Amino acid sequence: MINTATANSKNIILDIKNIDKWFGHVHANQSVSIQIEKSTIHGIIGENGAGKSTLMSIVYGYYQADNGSIYVNGKEAFISSPVQALNHGIGMVHQHFMLVEPFTVLENIILGAETGTILENSLQRARTELKKLEENYSLNVDPDAIVGELPVGIRQRVEILKALYRGADIFILDEPTGVLTPQEVEHLFKILRSLKKQGKTIILITHKLREIMDLTDNVTVMRQGKVVTNKATKETNKEELAELMVGRSVILSVNKKEKKIGREILSVNNLTILDEKNIEKVKNISFNIHEGEIIGIAGVAGNGQTELLEALTGIRKINDGTINFLNKTFDNSRPINAKEIRKDGLAHVPEDRQKMGLVTAFSANESGILGYQDLSIYKGKIFLKKYAILKDMYNKFKRFDVRPSNPILKTSSFSGGNQQKIVLVREMDQEPELLVVGQPTRGVDIGAIEFIHKQLVELRNKGKAILLVSVELDEVLSLSDKILVMFDGKIVGKINQKDADEKTLGLLMAGAN
Amino acid sequence: MTSSLNKIQQSKNNSPKWITHIVVPIFNLLVALLIAGVVIYFNGDDPFDALLLLIKGSFGNDEFIGFTLYYTTNFIFTGLAVSIAFHCGLFNIGGEGQAYIGGLGVGLVAIYLGHLSPFFVIPLCIIAAIIFGASWSFVPAYLQAKRGSHIVITTIMFNFLAAALMTYLMVEILIEPGQQAPQSREFNENSWLPFMHEIFEFFGIQISVSSLNFSFIIAIIVSILIWFFIWRTHWGYEIRTTGANQKAAIYAGISPSKNIILAMIISGALAGMVGINEIVGVHHRLILDFPAGFGFVGIAVALMGRNHPLGIFFAALLFGALYQGGAELSFDIPNITRDTMVFIQGLVILFSGALEFVFKPYIENIYFFIKNNLVRN
The missing domain is CATH 3.40.50.300 (P-loop containing nucleotide triphosphate hydrolases)
Structure with a gap:
């Protein structure tokens, strides 16, 4: 942890102190403290369920912390809703965009920030404002385009514009590159760097090591609800970060022998x-x-x-x-x-496991037979062989280290990685x-x-x-x-x-x- | 396994199942009754008196219980009908019409084949109810599956078609010759379903006369069959997959259109079985307007029963009690009319159907507050 003497000299814009958050029995954030310097890009990295999204939801006012406090520019901030977060200059770009698709870019940007009764006035004001912002940050967005017709990369820029228009100084980006093409990622990084140059602060939540190394000034690693380390990015490397995230050493390369084809x-x-x-x-x-x-x-x-x-x-x-x-x-x-x-x-692991590969509302054992529900090992003449299915799934889950290995649980209660393992074991196990x-x-x-x-x-x-x-x-x-x-x-x-x-x-x- | 189940559910900030399935519905019901009580109070009556009379009127003696269960039977059929369509992601509003046409099938068998042996004619009546009800939902189902016509619109229209068709048939064709009232002649007794008091009497037990008949037992058997069908067969699995995630269904090689048609046919058949209870169970003749809103209340029953046969049974029992107890109540307190009862039913539907999750977060917070404080101390 950074000691306070040096911290004060560093111009801390956002100071998160000893945040605790419980969900039922689960301690999702355990005394989390992070200090974020002004006009830097700060990465928060960790596996799914490490508590990074929970922490940012607290900062943005979706959740209330059970304990701890948040200081913005040295003053304690009580943030109980996204509106208050914006009042403190904190804006968020969500993983799943919060845009109205049939509206134009301009209409989306003033949404919720419109003033007066006549919409046209707000639109005019927004248009001038937007032009200025666009020139400053080279965002290349046509304000009159219909959002539903724009590619994802540009929609994301609309989200950034939205936060800028509302006067945000601190930008939280939650897994921003998940849906982008490499070119769009490059463009996004360019925008983020220019935001930083103009004095804005960026918090980047990701699980991609490469993005942390390429973009950030400082990095916080979280694991199981706790901060494992706070570091300057240039003092660390991919391997070290991976190890800190997972809690054991990880082999990032694949070991593969030559094989004759048949x-x-x-x-x-x-x-x-x-x-x-x-x-x-x-x-x-x-x-x-x-x-x-x-x-x-x-x-x-x-x-x-x-x-x-x-x-x-x-x-x-x-x-x-x-x-x-x-x-x-x-x-x-x-x-x-x-x-x-x-x-x-021919087995198929689809690209989108939640929309196609699984039925998230089903129990895991039911998702585990999807597509194979009429195999004779699962189905008798009339009834499904419930016991055989459960036993088979339990064994499969054990073998593929699906956690938890209980196939009675709802599919949606498994993390992304474990859901993917359920799909993989289902498709691979039929040889x-x-x-x-x-x-x-x-x-x-x-x-x-x-x-x-x-x-x-x-x-x-x-x-x-x-x-x-x-x-x-x-x-x-x-x-x-x-x-x-x-x-x-x-x-x-x-x-x-x-x-x-x-x-x-x-x-x-x-x-x- | 259950302990780790609880852990996971809580880790996702979920309360245990009994909160959602027992505490929340009961709380919703109490709120509905509370508001009804306030209205009754301002109407100049004692709400506690009214509640007591309502309970007495529905469960106070074996005659009242009989009538309550008779209504319950109808609600089980229509509730199951709505629920199986829900499982396939469809909103079948046409229970009313399907029940009407199902009754027509029963009536036709009873009129034209009623002289045959009961062991032959009663199963035939049941089959007719199923086939007629199913065929009435088949057309909307086919249009939804193959042409994308919205099932809500088509089933509503089919309710009107059913009503018009029945009025025509009753007035012009099936009316008892020489009579003014648009109803058929009384069926041959061979087609009558035994009343429950007759069945009990057969075993030497005396109970009061009521409309409760053998259909209630059919409803219970059907509920169990439907449970097995939905949760334990691959047909049910495929219907549920289609309803929960159509893309996943296509991925798995499950045909959505086939399952939409299957689910709606079963739904229509279930609604059609109301005709068994009403036509050969009670009236013993074809009459006009016998579905009397049972098809629509089935929507509330399915919602409140969370599309599970057991839940549907209890929700059906509640509405059966409201129907029967309400009738007794308006008899005892003339100030509380039939319309007041409709209002109270409306409140129950509003709070347990439309607003079912309004209070859930508060109840959950109270639960977690108690739980966390107990755990941490």
């Missing part, structure tokens, strides 16, 4: 897929996958990967071209049936010939990432085929045997892992060729 499992020929608006999302692509091989698909999100995964697994129909899986051929007139293809040995995985480690703790990567490599070593789609370039690079790069619905590069590096892939992903 017969062809899947071949995709001239595949074309349209989306709901009849726009071509996948354009005439071809590739194949063999036994014992991990094919990685790299690419910025939204370049057709989702549609490809959904077409392969029978969720979306094939518009043109063919898909051959084992001995079966599918095309526009012979569609893939999601239930049948699963039985044939599929081909595993199709989308974003296997999105929103997952470092410890669980290590485990998931190991499991995927193990499945490959057993001679199974894996198609991996990920926006995490590191992940694609370390796991895949061969890498395909998708851009604008086309495959713009096929590279063996040995020849691949971040720079070439990055250029291909950006459609540079």
Whole structure:
């Protein structure tokens, strides 16, 4: 901890002192103290459930602390609502944006801050104000654009503008890069740096080590509700931070042996897929996958990967071209049936586990049989074999270290990483010939990432085929045997892992060729 | 397992289940009764007297209990009907019409085949109720599943269609010849369901005469079957998946349109079974307007019973008591009319249906306050 003598000399804008917060029996924040210097970027890093979001919710007035106090600019602040937080100059950019989609950018920005009865006056005032802000921070947002039509990266800037317009000095960003493309991340970082230069203070909540190292001046590591360390970023490194977060040493790289490939499992020929608006999302692509091989698909999100995964697994129909899986051929007139293809040995870990891979309102054992509910091990003639299901799930949860390993609990009460493990164990345990995985480690703790990567490599070593789609370039690079790069619905590069590096892939992903 | 279950629920700031499932509904009910009491007080009557009469009128003797359970039977059927549609994410407002048409099916069998042996005709009546009720919900279900027509709109319209159809049939075709009243002739006794007092008498036990009949036992059996169906079969699992997360259903190869149709057919069949209780259970003839709002109250019953057959049973019992006790109450205190009772039912629906979670956070805070202070001291 920083001692008070040096702290005072450092111009502390936000001083969080001995915050305690209980949820029932759980001590979510245990005497947390953090001092944040003016015009710095301060990172708070920790695994899911480490208490970082709880802490920021207290600072922003969503929760009240059970104990402890918050000082803003040296004065004690009693913050019991977001409005009061804003009065103290604290603004928040949420992980899930709080925007009204059918409204324009301008309308969203004045929302809740409109003055007088006639809206037009507020709009005019906001427009002039906005122009100034935009020029100062190079945000590049069209005030008359409809928010619903903007890409996520720009929506995030609207959130930042909203906080700026309300006069915030301290910006809290909760996992801001989770939904962004690498380019958008770069742009966001540029904006944050310019905010800092103009004297604003930024608190960045993240679990990505790279962001901490690239962007922050100081970093706080939290684990199990406590502050483990407060440090200047340049005095630490990725490995040390990872170890502090998890509480044990973590191997960040993947250990993978050479493996001979076997017969062809899947071949995709001239595949074309349209989306709901009849726009071509996948354009005439071809590739194949063999036994014992991990094919990685790299690419910025939204370049057709989702549609490809959904077409392969029978969720979306094939518009043109063919898909051959084992001995079966599918095309526009012979569609893939999601239930049948699963039985044939194609398992699918979807990109969005909460929207597609699980039913969060169900108990974990019910989510654990999703897609396999009519296998004879789970289903008798009429009734589900409840006991067999529970026993099977309990064993699976133990084996994949799902915590807690109690399959009666509601799916939504598991953390993101554990939910992902539930999906993975369900799909991997049927010994599929081909595993199709989308974003296997999105929103997952470092410890669980290590485990998931190991499991995927193990499945490959057993001679199974894996198609991996990920926006995490590191992940694609370390796991895949061969890498395909998708851009604008086309495959713009096929590279063996040995020849691949971040720079070439990055250029291909950006459609540079 | 239960201890770790409790721990997890609390870690997510959840109170234990008994708060949500027992304390909150009872509290909501008390608030509704409190407001009703205030109104009755200003109406010039003693609210405690009224409450006592209400309870006496619904559970005071075996005759009153009989009538309470007779109403309960209808609410079990319609409550289950609404709940199974809810499990599939659908809001079936058409229970009223489905019950009406279900009754038509029962009546047609009883009119034209009523002379056959009871062992033949009664099962046939039950099957007719199921088929007619189901077919009335099939069309809205099909339109929702295949064409995206909103089920709330179509089922409301089908209520009107059912009413119009029944009026036409009763006035023009099924009316007893030579009579003025739009009702069919009395059925052959072979089609009558035994009354409960008759069943008890068969075993040598004397109970008072009431409308309670064998349908109540059917309702209990159906409740148990529905529980198994929803929670213990893969069909129920697929319906619930469709309702809880349609994307996940498609991912798992579960067809949402198939399940929407299945859930609505079952829903309609359940609502149609009101016809068994009313037509061959009590009236023994086809009459106009026998569903009398049971289909709509079923929505409140399902909400209050949290779409679980056991909860639905207790909610149905509550509304059965309000119907029966209310009738007795307005008989004893003329100042409290039938409309006052509708008002009180409305309050119960408001507080346990529409406003069901208004008091929950406060109750939870009290619970955690007590719990934390006990734990920490």
